[in-house]
Amino acid sequence: xxxxxxxxxxxxxxxxxxxxxxxxxxxxxxxxxxxxxxxxxxxxxxxxxxxxxxxxxxxxxxxxxxxxxxxxxxxxxxxxxxxxxxxxxxxxxxxxxxxxxxxxxxxxxxxxxxxxxxxxxxxxxxxxxxxxxxxxxxxxxxxxxxxxxxxxxxxxxxxxxxxxxxxxxxxxxxxxxxxxxxxxxxxxxxxxxxxxxxxxxxxxxxxxxxxxxxxxxxxxxxxxxxxxxxxxxxxxxxxxxxxxxxxxxxxxxxxxxxxxxxxxxxxxxxxxxxxxxxxxxxxxxxxxxxxxxxxxxxxxxxxxxxxxxxxxxxxxxxxxxxxxxxxxxxxxxxxxxxxxxxxxxxxxxxxxxxxxxxxxxxxxxxxxxxxxxxxxxxxxxxxxxxxxxxxxxxxxxxxxxxxxxxxxxxxxxxxxxxxxxxxxxxxxxxxxxxxxxxxxxxxxxxxxxxxxxxxxxxxxxxxxxxxxxxxxxx
Numbered sequence: 009x010x011x012x013x014x015x016x017x018x019x020x021x022x023x024x025x026x027x028x029x030x031x032x033x034x035x036x037x038x039x040x041x042x043x044x045x046x047x048x049x050x051x052x053x054x055x056x057x058x059x060x061x062x063x064x065x066x067x068x069x070x071x072x073x074x075x076x077x078x079x080x081x082x083x084x085x086x087x088x089x090x091x092x093x094x095x096x097x098x099x100x101x102x103x104x105x106x107x108x109x110x111x112x113x114x115x116x117x118x119x120x121x122x123x124x125x126x127x128x129x130x131x132x133x134x135x136x137x138x139x140x141x142x143x144x145x146x147x148x149x150x151x152x153x154x155x156x157x158x159x160x161x162x163x164x165x166x167x168x169x170x171x172x173x174x175x176x177x178x179x180x181x182x183x184x185x186x187x188x189x190x191x192x193x194x195x196x197x198x199x200x201x202x203x204x205x206x207x208x209x210x211x212x213x214x215x216x217x218x219x220x221x222x223x224x225x226x227x228x229x230x231x232x233x234x235x236x237x238x239x240x241x242x243x244x245x246x247x248x249x250x251x252x253x254x255x256x257x258x259x260x261x262x263x264x265x266x267x268x269x270x271x272x273x274x275x276x277x278x279x280x281x282x283x284x285x286x287x288x289x290x291x292x293x294x295x296x297x298x299x300x301x302x303x304x305x306x307x308x309x310x311x312x313x314x315x316x317x318x319x320x321x322x323x324x325x326x327x328x329x330x331x332x333x334x335x336x337x338x339x340x341x342x343x344x345x346x347x348x349x350x351x352x353x354x355x356x357x358x359x360x361x362x363x364x365x366x367x368x369x370x371x372x373x374x375x376x377x378x379x380x381x382x383x384x385x386x387x388x389x390x391x392x393x394x395x396x397x398x399x400x401x402x403x404x405x406x407x408x409x410x411x412x413x414x415x416x417x418x419x420x421x422x423x424x425x426x427x428x429x430x431x432x433x434x435x436x437x438x439x440x441x442x443x444x445x446x447x448x449x450x451x452x453x454x455x456x457x458x459x460x461x462x463x464x465x466x467x468x469x470x471x472x473x474x475x476x477x478x479x480x481x482x
Contacts, residue, residue: 309391
């Protein structure tokens with residue numbers, strides 16, 4: 009049942025709330041917020057909204073940059089990280105336009121809602137369910153410096169193999185051997201359990217949490233399947249909870265794709281399926297992996313547009329340090345069952361008709377989740393619309409370990425982009441599928457590409473310590 013303004017006011021009184029916090033999302037997918045005293049909260053705020061400058065959030069709007077943020081009462085929750093009792097809400101951005109405000113088309117939450125509407129309008133499905141896997145590192149300390157005379161980074165995790173002499177208790181995890189390792193080696197168990205309890209209290213069901221492969225403090229939390237727009241909101245909340253809970257324990261959490269050289273990177277694999285009238289349109293007994301033609305066409309759309317998708321699903325220079333062979337990260341444009349080297353993996357354990365699905369393995373959590381999930385849906389719908397068959401296009405199925413192929417065999421395969429600049433080039437050339445139905449505004453894509461190019465060029469201009477190691481004495 010949807011919450012009303014009266015429900016919010018009752019919640020404020022019942023819990024003696026002192027502050028009401030409005031969380032907004034910038035172009036990079038990061039929370040910004042504005043807070044008002046609870047006594048100032050009124051029905052008018054839920055209708056008229058809170059004013060903000062969209063240009064400071066990275067949106068290059070054609071209209072005047074003054075916008076209003078309209079809170080969504082269904083997102084109301086008590087913020088567990090505020091000492092002063094605080095009620096938090098997210099919502100949508102609107103353009104001030106008489107007589108009625110209209111949605112800011114560039115705002116991430118509005119884009120994911122527009123993508124869902126476009127899906128329903130096609131008649132293919134009425135619901136997209138997704139399940140993002142959250143891989144992240146927890147460090148005991150971390151620091152960095154980028155200045156004219158010093159470019160440096162250091163980090164530490166007490167259970168890591170590099171502390172075999174210094175740690176003193178012998179509870180050391182060998183390199184790349186941490187997967188599902190138990191106490192006493194699993195030193196952040198209580199921290200992660202509290203993360204999961206808080207995620208559940210926020211209304212997001214959790215499947216499990218566990219240590220991941222990397223010995224230097226890598227872990228995973230996996231929620232249950234959920235509706236795309238709700239899971240986009242949930243993604244923001246889960247990241248918020250992970251980072252703030254770690255801070256509460258005196259640690260630092262990061263969802264950065266490749267923070268540790270020589271260890272596994274952190275992805276945000278996205279499982280997906282489409283429903284119509286409550287039934288999966290991806291399931292078909294007897295077909296390859298028991299997936300329907302519609303599911304195969306959806307995969308075909310993802311694979312056709314994967315290079316341009318990478319600019320949205322992997323929008324950092326660090327993303328491409330993860331997408332390399334040897335660390336269970338995808339490097340090949342293709343699909344297969346139970347194969348982590350292909351960019352699309354069909355889980356063999358999802359056997360029941362209402363479980364059959366596939367996962368896109370390249371995304372990572374540096375993405376704006378609203379842009380990421382909406383772009384994935386739009387690429388898949390383009391595949392269905394144009395009947396893009398992945399097998400006929402030579403994209404698989406690759407039911408073998410693609411890392412172990414000969415160089416000659418590997419040369420026949422198509423790979424993912426190897427840099428952010430390459431992915432941005434692809435997005436510049438291939439984005440018509442995103443603008444279908446007005447879902448992604450052209451001006452947003454142009455601004456996004458420019459912003460990310462500036463980031464990439466800024467980072468490329470910084471001398472790297474490894475360059476000193478290679479070239480200083482030449």
